Amino acid sequence: MCDNCQGTMANTLSEALLVSTSWNTASDDLTSQPTKTLVKDFCENTLKSDEVSKLYCTVLDVEVSEDQKKDAESVGVTLIPATRSKWADPDEDPPVVNWLFNHDKYYQQLKDLHNIKYVVSFSSKTKNAAAAIHESLFPQAQLHQLSPPEQNGVLFTFDIWNKDACGLTNYHRTIIHDFSIRKAKAGEKLIAYSTVIDVELSEDQKIDAEKCGVTLLHAQKKKRANQKKDLPKLEWLMEHQSRYPDLGKLENIKYVVGYAPKTGWAAADIRETLFPDAKLVLINHACPESNCLLENDDEEDPELEEEMLKMASLADLLFSIGPTIYEYFKNAYRATIDGRQLSDIPHEEILPKPGQVYFESEMVIGTDTDRARTILTYGQLDTQEALKTCELTAASIGNVANNFKECHKVCPDWKVKGVSKQDIKKTQNFLIEKLNSAHVMPKLYPTYSVQKLLQVLQQSHLCLPPSCYTDYSFEGLEAMAAGLPTRVQDDSHIASMIEKHFPMHTDVCVMTCKETCRDQKISKCLTSKTEAFIHARILKKISVRVKWSQKAWQNLLLYSKRKKGPRNQVLVTL
Known part of the structure; x- marks a missing residue:
């Protein structure tokens, strides 16, 4: 018990009941549940000279950890865990705030407390539960609602946290890191949370998450x-x-962020059931319309578009990664879905920033005298759609290899990374057929980590990423950020971003669908390697100065209910 609660006991012992969903051992935890600091403040500022012999605190946990017990006991608090019937199915009856209202069933120990003088709630989430307990069990006690310093939270809904992953997983990590830096500079009291589907967190995950x-x-x-x-x-x-009982213990979640379509429905459901006052933010990472004409395939996926439009109808703010996806949905959001005009929902473009590790990597410039000529293609090449995007690339590499052979030049090597192990043989046969050349053999490798990819990027002379995916492809951007000469198809997501944000470099970096154009740009890059690397270094220096996510976070807007006339906007600078 803290010093203010000690002293000579009165004739009638007085006790206090803290109504909470959890006990946090961290003094700066977002959830606004009791900590040692908050209990001391309560004793000093509320109880003052009043003498309380004992403090109790409810928690939703059925079992309390030893760390929680010791931490609570250090300030004289006895934790009261919930009790669930031994016949109850834990999966069907997970801990929820409603347990506190149903205290006759889950907190029968409360009936044994006879000297409660104070019933205290530390958060808005338990305010009504504390009032119900006060009214039914301790009407003679004083009811207190304490308001700790408000700290708002942002919940990102995603499945993986892995610093060594590439693509959208790496982007998810990057965007949270940038968010944390920006809100810290602005002095915003916003704390980020992110879900993962791992049952246990590794030490590397914990350390990296803390760093971000x-x-x-x-x-x-x-x-x-x-x-x-x-x-x-x-x-x-x-x-x-x-699966995530800890979600229900979070307080003051201001935003729930999901990635559409990957985690869009999950984010919407979490917002609706747990945080109805929060804003739902969706980041579009896929485009239902594929810009490349694939043989025997439709250009557009109507089911995916319908699904993403329904997700959007539930959102308060929408982001789209890159110009291609943004322009697609800018038009698609002219529709009305479930009675809601989608164009009324704020919609912003967010730039697909590569991870900082790529910008920090060093690239040794290849020289024209080097005999080695290595072409790299990488991505998630484990679907038929992804493979078909490599058809034009394979054909051009085959043409370049044939021309080099006729001119007595060393033919290029072609490394292809991101093929699943069971599909390597089938994929290799497919690419050999499209190459139509006996002078180059594709070398296939399975999935890769960031560190392994950086090593391969540093050993290559040219990156030719797959032309387009339904999902946003980060491959060419990562290579550009590392300083590797990169050439992309004009129908790709990356091409549209280069044309919009790096227009001076479009002629060099973007290839048209014409076979001669592709062949010439690949050939020039491999024969004039010094020139290609110098240009790549210039582009890297320019891209480092781009404020990739500043506009996005500066346009994270809070929209009040729309009335007639312009939207009422409040800018939150993170």
Whole structure:
């Protein structure tokens, strides 16, 4: 018990009940639940000279950890965990705030407390529960609602946290890191959370998350499920009430952020069920319309578009990664879905920033006297769609190899990374057929980490990323950020970004669909390597100065209910 609660006891012992969902051992935790600091403040500022012999605190946990017990006992607090029937299914009856209202069932120990003088709520989430307990069990006690310094939170809904991953996973990490830096500079009291489907967090994950300014919320397996078959998967996010009990303990979540279509539905459901006052922010990372004409395939995926428009109808703010996806949805949002005009929802373009590790990497300039000529293509090449985007690339590399052979030049090597191990042979046969050349053999490698990719980028002379995906492809941008000469197809996501944000470099970096244009640009890059690397270095220096995410975070707007006339906007500078 803290010093202010000690002293000579009165004839009638007086006690205080703290109504909470959890006990946090961290004094600066966002959730606004009791900590040692808050309890001391309560004793000093509220109780003052009043003598309280004992403090109790409810928690939603069925079992309390030893760290929690010791931390609470250090300020004289006894934790009261919930009690659940031994016949109840833990997966069907997860801890929720409503347990506090149903205290006759889950907190029968409260009936044994006879000298409660104070009933205290530390947050808005438990305010009504504290009032209900006060009215039914301790009407003679004083009811207090304490308001700790408000700290708002942002919950990112995603499945993975891995500093060594590429693509959207790396972008997710980058965007949270930038968010944390920007809000810290602005002095904003916003704390970031991110879900992961891992059941346990590794030390590397914890350390890296702390470095990026985010708290990771891991999943839980269902106790009565087959442990060998109940493996982590994306669908767990939709089962958040049983898989993520810690979500229900968070306070003051201001934004719930999801990636559409990957985690859009999960983010919308979490916002609706747990944080109805929060703003739902969706980041579009896929384009239903594929700009490359694939044989025997439709250009557009109507089901994906319909799904993403329905997600958008639930959102308060929308972002789209890069110009191609942004322009597509700028037009698509002219529609009305479920009675809501989508064009009324704020919609902003967000730039696809590569990870900082690529900008920090050093690239040794290749010289014209070097005999080695290595071409790199990488990405998630484990689908038929992704493979078809390599057809034109393979044909051009084959033409260049044939021309080099006729001119007695060393033919290029072609490394292809991102092919699943079971598909390597099939993919290699497909690419050999499209190459139509006996002078170059594609060398295929499975998936890769960031560090391994950086090594391969430093050993290459040219990057030819797949032309287009439904999902945004970050491959060419990562190579450009590393300083590797990169040439992209004019129908790709990256090409549209270069044309809009780096127009001076369009002629060099963007290839048209004409075969001669592609062949000439690839050939020139491999024969004039010094010139190509100098240009790549210039482009890298320019891209370093780009404020990739500043506009996005500066345009994270809070929109009040729309009235007639212009939108009422309040700018939040993060």
